[in-house]
Amino acid sequence: EAGVAQSPRYKIIEKRQSVAFWCNPISGHATLYWYQQILGQGPKLLIQFQNNGVVDDSQLPKDRFSAERLKGVDSTLKIQPAKLEDSAVYLCASSLDTGQRVFGTEAFFGQGTRLTVV
C-alpha cells in the first residue's frame, strides 16, 4: 500500500516570498491533516479536512496560510507571504476515519517538507 506522498522534501525561500506544498493521501482516506512541526516541538495541527470540507482550521494563520483539498483527494498548503517564523517541517497525514466509527484510527504521515525561510 502506498503511503502519504509529499513534495517537495526541502524548500528554502526568502521572507515575503510565497511557497506551496503538495500532499497525496493514502487512497480511500477521508481525513487529511496538515501539521506544522517547529524544531523541538510536537506537531501542531494547522488544518483538518474530511473529504473536501474543512473540519478544523482554528490554528491556521489565515492572513498568510491557505489550504485546499481538491475533489477530496490531493491537498495543497500555501504560505504567502512567508515569515522567518514559518521555518518548520510541514507534515501531511491521512486517516481512514469517515466520522462513523466509535474510536479513533491512527493517522499515517508523509515524510514532510522542511521549509527554511531566510
Place this chain on the structure above:
Amino acid sequence: DQQVKQNSPSLSVQEGRISILNCDYTNSMFDYFLWYKKYPAEGPTFLISISSIKDKNEDGRFTVFLNKSAKHLSLHIVPSQPGDSAVYFCAALRSYNTDKLIFGTGTRLQVFP
C-alpha cells in the same frame, strides 16, 4: 494551552533494559491515545494506541498503560533495542468530536549498547 504534555525531553536507556516514556493530558474528553515514533528526516509512524475503555494495550515489546483518573499514560518498551532510538510523541483525540489529533512535545529516547 498544552493539552498533551511530555515532561521529559530526553531519556537514555541501556540496551536490554526497560524504557518508560510518560505522557500527561489535561482534557478529560480525550478518549483515544496514540504513540508515534519519529526518526530524523522522516514523518512520525504510528506505534500503538489505546482507547479509554482499556487500561493496557500490548503489542510485542511495546505496552501502553492508561490511568484515566490521573490523566496519565505511559509507553513501556521491553527490552529496549538500539533501533528504538528515536523521538516518541504521545497524541490524543476525542473520538466523538472533530477527531483533532493533539500531540505532545516529544521525548527523545536513546538506547545505548
